[in-house]
Amino acid sequence: MIRDHFRVLVVDLATGRGSIANLDGRDTVAGGSGLAAMLFDKYGLPDRPWDDPEQPLIFAIGPLTGYFPLMNKTVCAFKSPYHDQYAESHGGGRSALSLRFADLDALVIRGKAPTPSCLSVGSRHLDLRDVHFLWGMDLLKTGKMLRRMYTGTGHRSILRIGPAGENLSAMACINVDTYRHFGRLGCGAVMGAKNLKGIVIVGDGSFPLPEGKDYPRLFAEVHRKMTDTDMMEKYHNFGTPINMAVLNGIHALPIRNLQKTSDPDIEGITGETFARDTLLRNAACAGCPVGCIHIGFVRERFMEENRYLYHQVSYDHEPIFAAGAMLQVTNAFSVLSLLDIAEREGLDVMSAGVALAWATEALEKGIISTKETIVPLKFGDEAVYREAVHHLGAASNDFYRLLGKGTMKAAEHYGGADFACVLGQEMGGYATGEVFFVSQALGLRHSHLDAGGYSYDQKDKEPDVNGAVQFLVQDERARVLLTSMVSCLFARGVYADQVISDCLRSVAYTVLADGIDTVSHYVQKLRWRTRLRTGFDPRAVSIPKRFLEVETWRGRIDGTYLNSLKDAYAEAILTLARNESEAGH
């Protein structure tokens, strides 16, 4: 270990100064999700709005970051503009290793910069620069400009926002190193509200390693498992888009604003199609030999003569589902083109795609008109969606500004809530059944990654409220341990509890190694307590009618089961948050 406590840099953007906080808690919350919640408890203001300048924007890594492969996610925590409650979003790229080598377990950003600014931190520097000339610039150009402005050849991570973040859209993401994102729940707007266009994290420190042979031996073993076995083949080969054909085949892929769950045209946007026709190369987060990032190309003929330009665009299942299936855009290059535009605007493409799918159906039904949508949205029409994505990022009129606050906010104003595909936030790319719908609607991050509800649904079990709730609670707890370690969830097959414990012990976190079960229970409660303290009431969650109309391979959704499950899971969450006697310290 580097030290037995947390070393946290707390920056005040109003003054451009910071301070190092040395905080206890390593053996209680581990890091990542646990550390982020602990820091929000310390620095967050539950009763004040998300855009209060003093609200913290938190980035936290874990005890094994740098020491072991695939321990390279960063947990971003904040009060969300989407629901004005506590939220987490996870990102990769080089961010985690950069924080590690900047010698920071976490970065906490408070205050609001007097002008649009960029923050740069490293093991030996802290610097806030005025970048007013970048305000309004698209996200990819911003990345290139920051790269030029911050010279040097050291390893670093560049986080930035696009116009959507500046416009305080609740769908604004933070881009990390071009191809990764803190995507969901509007963390990009938190940067925007702080006048923070970019963050450069320079990983310029080094640390001594533990003596003895245990650590290098265990590293080699873990590395071998990550690369030699076929355990990671799914992520390495076609990548997550392999799910497109699988889900389409079992009638569980949300298509055309969830009007359908299967369509032969999906053949045009399967993982296999993307790999065959569009895949340019692969990339990896720093510290990950798996390299799941798939980068496709899209070219554009910009002159009558054969003059082309091309863009490189990373793709995954979720973006393809949102910008492809949900909008019935079934050409792989068209999908990449939409992803590219969402990227430039700095939008979370999952939310953007699902929101525009709702808007398209609302326009079809006459609930809204082109006065609102500006362009005639039409399922399958890439060209109008290209414009609409821009309008959403730019908040071109009142309609798009409101839609950027969330599809349900727009539906509450204009009508059409029945067919808003919102489960806490815009849905993920699974229409597998009741357990997934409830899992995302009530999950702490409103993400398909909160718990494996989509997987449970596919096990074809009979409706079993208690069994499903027990699964969701236990699976969430297991994932909370991984996200507190900041393990990539793709590595969950390798990082079993015993392996995590061994890894921790090999770098001298012996107390934590013996206590991971207690830690996972504690962090699960801590996160829920934090969420509830900011206003979340799981009993108040409702699931729109459209989800009850879904037909999967098992037939129509069982509304009674869905509602019973929702109520029971809500109670389980409240029990989890209340039960502090098991809090672990």
Place this chain on the structure above:
Amino acid sequence: MKVLTAPRMERCIGCHSCSLACARLVHKFLSWDTAGIRISSSGGLSTGFEARTCLACLPAPCAAACPTGAYSQRKGGGVLVKKGLCIRCGECARACPVDAVFLDLTGEPFVCIHCGRCVSFCPHDCLELKEVGVEGADDGDAQESAS
């Protein structure tokens, strides 16, 4: 005599496994800098990656520049390093034409020793430990590309 080469960097995905392995196993640090091989984008992440590592010069300018004998010529190319003789002057790094010597914050130099321990950690087989003649002049590829 063997030297480390990076003949297939077009395959690199930027995982830094090689640098981390070198720092961990050879130099005994947790680092992606204090290593004999460092990976960087060749002009932004959209342009691919390049490896900064010793090209096994013969003669080695860094060895010639070292005023204390800490760096000496290695047979077959590259340098032999005796850290105990190093006075942290940084002349080796300044002499290297391809920026393959990393100086840490104290001025300690780190350079590839051509041991090849990084090779097996590359998931895409970008790296290769290659046999060269002791004189270092029998590299067919190098001769071909130079002609």
